[in-house]
Amino acid sequence: MHLRVMHLLFLLIVSSNFLLAQQASGKHYKINKYRTIYLPLGDISFADKLVEYKVGDPAPSRKNRDSTQCLNEPNYVDYTTPNFISLGCGGILILEFTNNGFMNLKGDDLYIFEVAPSRESMRIDVSTDGLEWFYAGQVSGGASAIELSDFNIETDAVFYFVRITDLKDTCNGKSSGADIDAVGAINSVIKLSIDANVLFDVAKSELIEEAKYTLDSVAGVIHQIDKATILVEGHTDSDGGVHYNQRLSERRCLAVEKQMKLLLANQGSYDYDINGYGEHKPVAPNDTKESKKLNRRVEITVLPPKEYFESLDQKN
Numbered sequence: 001m002h003l004r005v006m007h008l009l010f011l012l013i014v015s016s017n018f019l020l021a022q023q024a025s026g027k028h029y030k031i032n033k034y035r036t037i038y039l040p041l042g043d044i045s046f047a048d049k050l051v052e053y054k055v056g057d058p059a060p061s062r063k064n065r066d067s068t069q070c071l072n073e074p075n076y077v078d079y080t081t082p083n084f085i086s087l088g089c090g091g092i093l094i095l096e097f098t099n100n101g102f103m104n105l106k107g108d109d110l111y112i113f114e115v116a117p118s119r120e121s122m123r124i125d126v127s128t129d130g131l132e133w134f135y136a137g138q139v140s141g142g143a144s145a146i147e148l149s150d151f152n153i154e155t156d157a158v159f160y161f162v163r164i165t166d167l168k169d170t171c172n173g174k175s176s177g178a179d180i181d182a183v184g185a186i187n188s189v190i191k192l193s194i195d196a197n198v199l200f201d202v203a204k205s206e207l208i209e210e211a212k213y214t215l216d217s218v219a220g221v222i223h224q225i226d227k228a229t230i231l232v233e234g235h236t237d238s239d240g241g242v243h244y245n246q247r248l249s250e251r252r253c254l255a256v257e258k259q260m261k262l263l264l265a266n267q268g269s270y271d272y273d274i275n276g277y278g279e280h281k282p283v284a285p286n287d288t289k290e291s292k293k294l295n296r297r298v299e300i301t302v303l304p305p306k307e308y309f310e311s312l313d314q315k316n
Contacts, residue, residue, distance in 0.1 A: 025226045026308070029074055029113075029184065037111050037145070037184070040304035041225055045102075045188035046072050047095035047162060051130060056088025056166055056177045064179070070095065074182035076115040084115050084181040089171035093164045095183055096130070101158035102185035104148035105303070107312045109187040110136070112144040112164065116179040120169040126153070127161040138167065145186070158191045158301075189303050190225075192218060196236075196252065196296040203240070205251035207259060215256065219263035222302055226268035229303040231275070232256050237292035238279045250276030256298055271306045 027042040039045040050067045059065070064086040069075075070093065075083050087093055102109055112122065121140035125133040126148070134153055136146050149155075166177040199211040207215075222230065234249030234256075253274035264270055284291035 026305075031113070031144075037186070039111075039184050039186055039188065040308045041100065041185075041188040041228065041302075043073055044100050044190075044225070045185045047097050047183040047185075048072050049096040049098050051094040051096050051161065052092065053085070053094075054092040056091030056168075056171075058171060058176055059088040059091075060086035060176050070180045070182060072182065074113045074115075074184075076113070076181040079116050084179045086116075086179050087164070087166040087177035089166060089168050089177050091166045091177045093180060094130070095162050095164075097160050097162075097185060097188075100185065100188050100190050101160045102187050103158055103189050103303075104153045104155045105187040106309045107147070107186065108145040109148045109185070110146040110162065111184045111186055112139050112146070113181040113184065114139070114144050114178055115181045120178040121167040122178045123165040123167055125163040125165075126159045127163070128157050128159050130161045133163060140169070158189060187304060189301055190221065191299060191301045192221070193297050193299045194218070195293065196234075196298055197293065199256065199298060200252060203248065205248060205255055207255050212259065215259050216263060218300055219260065219267070222260075222270075222300075223264060223267040225302060227270070227305045228268070229271040229273060229306055230257075230260060230264075231273045231299075231301040231303055232260070233274070233299045233301070234276045234278075235281055235283075235295055235297050235299070236279050237282070237295040238286040239292070242278060246276060246278035246280075248276075249278045250274070252276070252298060256300070260300075269305070 025042050026038060026040045028036040028038050030036055048071050053067045063082045067085055069083050070085040119140055121138055123138055124136040124146055126136045127133045136148055136151055162183050170176060198214050199207055201208060232253045234253040236245040236249050253276050257272050257274050282295045284294045286292050286295060
């Protein structure tokens, strides 16, 4: 499984974009007259880029083919207002999450906002990179939530792509095929990977001076979400002993956690977790200088707050 690695340059670009957004605490979104769905990280949790729209046959009317209408937060009003996209019979829609991803965590992970009078069946596939796809089930009508654990999808990957395929339930009418208003990540996450050399000297666990500027940019991303869990994970290459690398990764996690707590003080309500993995989770073979550099990293993942998962336990 390939993981998207967000290097420092991309981190800074993302940070500047996030600073334009409003705070994104948890939010309820209307499904119908009687029901809502709760997204713990709020309005950042939606697919926001069209990758592919393959219109089915027969195709829906042209006014129902505006691909921008399936991006960002749902805005469905009624069937006569074309603020949703229709796939057509057997049509395919591929969307990307660019400022967040989603993971297989506790509870439902993804929600498809399918609208209009007829609720057609759809096949859902997910991907980390838009190349390798994993089957994530079928949805239709009022049951439009996806729980990735139902399909044995791994729990440590971050997914950024969703592919929706209409299953040809209804192949007539002005909006033939599934009608999509939005796709939201219930278990939305933000994952940032930082080169350890930007944060630490070789074999050291004290933050270098320049590291504070890097982590300040990370804090700029995180503080747009006022309630979350921040997971800090440390990784090394295979140089040195296994036990030494394990302890080094743990100490580096503690140093990053301490600095993040300082930077995010009074910015919101955050829980913190740390995991030092040493050399046990490489993203590349430890056989060249370049690949070893990729393995020396600190990953910061912003997750839904712990109280959200605790509320799921109380419901069960």
